[in-house]
Amino acid sequence: MEREGKDVDGRIKSGHDDVGQGMTKPFDTILIANRGEIACRVIRSARALGYRTVAVYSEADAGAPHTLLADRAICIGPAEAKQSYLSIDAILNAVRASGAQAVHPGYGFLSENEAFAQACTDAGLVFIGPPASAIAAMGNKAAAKRRMIEAKVPCVPGYQGPSTDSGQSDDVLLHEAEKIGLPVMVKAAAGGGGRGMRLVRQHAELLPAIQSARSEAENAFGSPELILEKAVVDGRHVEIQVFADGHGNVIHLGERDCSVQRRHQKVIEEAPSPAVGAGLRAQMGTAAVAAAKAIGYVGAGTVEFLLDGNGRDFYFLEMNTRLQVEHPVTEMITGLDLVALQIRVAAGDRLPLSQEDVRLHGHAIEARLYAEAPYKSFLPQSGELVLWQPPTGDGIRVDHGLHDSGQTISPFYDPMIAKIIAHGATREEARRRLIVALERCVALGIETNRGFLLDLLRHAEFAAGRTTTRFIPQHFAEPAALAADDTLLNIAALLWFERAAAACGHDPAYAWSSTGRLASPVLLQHGEAKAKRLVAPLGHNRYRVQDQEIAVLRRDGEQLRLRADGQECDAVFAFAGDSLHLALGRQDFACRDVTYLPPAEAEGAAERELRAPMNGKIVAVLAAEGEAVKKGQRLVIMEAMKMQHEMVARVDAVVEKLPVKVGDQVATRQLLAALNPAAE
Known part of the structure; x- marks a missing residue:
């Protein structure tokens, strides 16, 4: 019998454990029932372990990177998720067509669907996740809380009454909310991701919140059932990563702090939590392990807790019966490949380490780069990603599923573009590295939250590790769009000037009139605003734009090194259609040259x-x-x-x-x- 060891960085070595063999069917081909960065992430680990991989894709994802990374790819239907990635029949048809013997659900879509897990099992497949019974036990927040109360896991006081009409009527929920006392959280009993969730502080808001949450829950999850919880003000969202094998071994891999959220969805995650010491970690870990054991859990899971503002009391919120989006921060401080662990456990192996073997090294912080407009209430965006250049550097990891350019961010799926993760010996080192990585990240063609992420990471309260779930509402209640400064507008104007000159076959360095060098007007439109600039060439790669002298010191494709008023800076640009997209520092800017266009439509x-x-x-x-x-x-x-x-x-x-x-x-x-x- 050969036990699995670890190499010098703590990652799992190849090797096999005879114990437990025969408990699951052998497999050599894994179908990944997901898309984008999730599928890419799973495919890489599966292939590293020697497995063949099969990707699935909707018509909207034809030619996407995850389809090219896998050994084989199969189309499973139209763009709408219900007809493709959420269709159990479509996934199982793809499994049969591919000959795969195992299915990895990724995270999101069907990953927490007990019917899908059971269908895979019934079809004789290995489901690389927990048993359907465990998913069902935690799939409904009301039932899960009742189960956790029985297991003596601390829970938030609240109401998780029956799903019958009598237990879910407006009058019953209003009455129970009054008993709990405001503020109260109204939550969808099914699903997650912040949908069907409302924080109620005033009595007048209660009934509308119940009705709107019920409607959203039914549309999103097919169930209008709600639960109520006492709102813990100024608490932290702290979750514990648990792992269990099929031999009764359950451990935890420390905690992640996910308090920085907008619309109850995570934006920045880190491990370990700045608020959790060794003693509290042991207590929360013990409770999380008890929760996993109570439902016969197998595989990777996350038990989410709300840590009270006093830093001592914690309460069970829910259990995510899958790998989490933010799992990379745990991987970076433990040195473990959690996807590889999932696959090995599904193959019948024992966990290669005990609780005493778990060591946390340094600190890791993850930022979710979204296609959204923070200053428009975080409105998701869709469209073509004209240019994508993920950052690199010491301690930097980027999880994404994108081409370098020309890829559409589809309106049919989640608007997350990538996860950017930084690891350091200390929290401050990780924070600095992440800031630099985001400054160097290029995502042009669509609005993103890049500048907003930089503002969050630079905020004094975040730097001090004092964030709570109210961090964004308190300090960024109404994020404002950063106004384009003169340098940004001037660089945009000279780029449009150069393009116009090139289109006419002219060298922009020699734009002369009979009276000397010619200053050409350029009228830019950016959003609802317009800006007029005069551009005058001073020589090769030298311009005066308005009152600012700008020199182009180096060109490398879309990369520019510039000197403006004696200060050097880097910029990245891309023309797409009638628009120029420009990145300078924390600003991403898009504009059109409307110098010779007719007046815009009437206002109003x-x-x-x-x-x-x-x-x-x-x-x-x-x-x-x-x-x-x-x-x-x-x-x-x-x-x-x-x-x-x-x-x-x-x-x-x-x-x-x-x-x-x-x-x-x-x-x-x-x-x-x-x-x-x-x-x-």
Whole structure:
């Protein structure tokens, strides 16, 4: 019998353990029932262990990197997730077509679907995850809390009553909320990701919160069931990574702090938590292991706790019966490959280490780079990623599933672009490394939260490790778009000037008129604003733009080294269609050259028309043509990128057109409603 060891960096060595063999069917080909960076992450570890891999993809993901990385790729249906990545039949058909004997669900989609896990088992496949019974035990928050209370795991006081109409009526929930006392959290009993979740501080907000959470939960998870929990103000979201094998061994791998959240979704995660010492870690770890044992867990799982502001009391929130998005920070401080561990446990091996063997080294912080506009209430974005250059450097890891350029960020799926992770000997070293990595990260063509992430990481409270779940609401309640400074506008103007000169076959260094060097006007439009610049060439790669002298010192494809007013800086740019995309420091900027375009449409169109902010699906129409509506009144609700977007009237008006109905798929900028503003 050969026991598995560890190499010098703590990663799992190849090797095999005879103990437990025969408990599962042998397999040599794994189908990954997921997409993007998730599929890429699983494929790399599986191939390193010597397994063949099969990718699946929707029509929207044809040619995506995860399909090229796998040994084989199979199309499973249209872009809409319900017809592809969420279709159990489509996945199982792909398994049969590929000859795979094992399925890894990744994280998200069907990874916590007990019906999928059971279907895989019934089909004679190895499901690389927990048994269906464990998923079912934790799949409903109400049932899970009841189970944890029985197991004596500390739980947040609340109401997790029956799913019957009598146990879920408005009156019952209102009554139970009053008993708990405000503030209270209203949560969907099924699902996660912050959907169907509302924080209620005022009595007047309670009934609308219950009704909207119920509606969102039913649309998202197919179940309107809700639970109520006492809101722990100024608490921390701390989760414990657990791992179990099929031989009764259960350990934990320390904690992750995921307190920095927006819309109840994580933005920055780190391990270990700045608020957790060795004693508290042991207590929380013991509770997490007890939770896993109580449901007969096998594989990787995460037990989420809310740590009270006093730093001592903690309460069970839920258990994620899958690998978490943020698992890389645990990998970086433990030296373990958690996906490799998942596969080996699924193959029947024992865990290669005991609780006493777990060692935490240094600190790791992960930032989620999203396609979203923080200054527009974090509205998800979709469109073409014109240029993608992930950062590199000591202690830096980037998990993504993207081509270098020309890839579309689809409105059908989650808007996360990549995870950028930094490891250091200390928390401060990891924080500094992550800041530099984000500064060097290039994601052009679509709005992202890159600048917002940098602001979070540089904030004094984050640097001091004092973040709670209210960190973003307290310090970034209304993130503001960073105004384009003069240098950024001037660089954009000279790039447009050079492009125009090249299009005419001219050398921009020699733009002369009869009276000397020619200063050419350039009118830029960026968002709703316009900026006029005068660009005058001073010689080869030297310009005066307005009152600023700019020299291009080096060109390397899209990379520029510039000197502006004596200071050198780096910029990255890309032209796409009629737009220029430019990155300078923490700013990502897009503009058009409208110097010779006709005047824009008359102002006020935004008040008269409601248009789709992205591709999506209409889930509710709340008005009718000819109806008089008030400013702020909801007219249409659309669902896109795992969120519901409420389209409201911007002025008192009469609805002239309402050309959409429930179930319609709409494209970006498609007209949803036309209004005739009421005369004052």
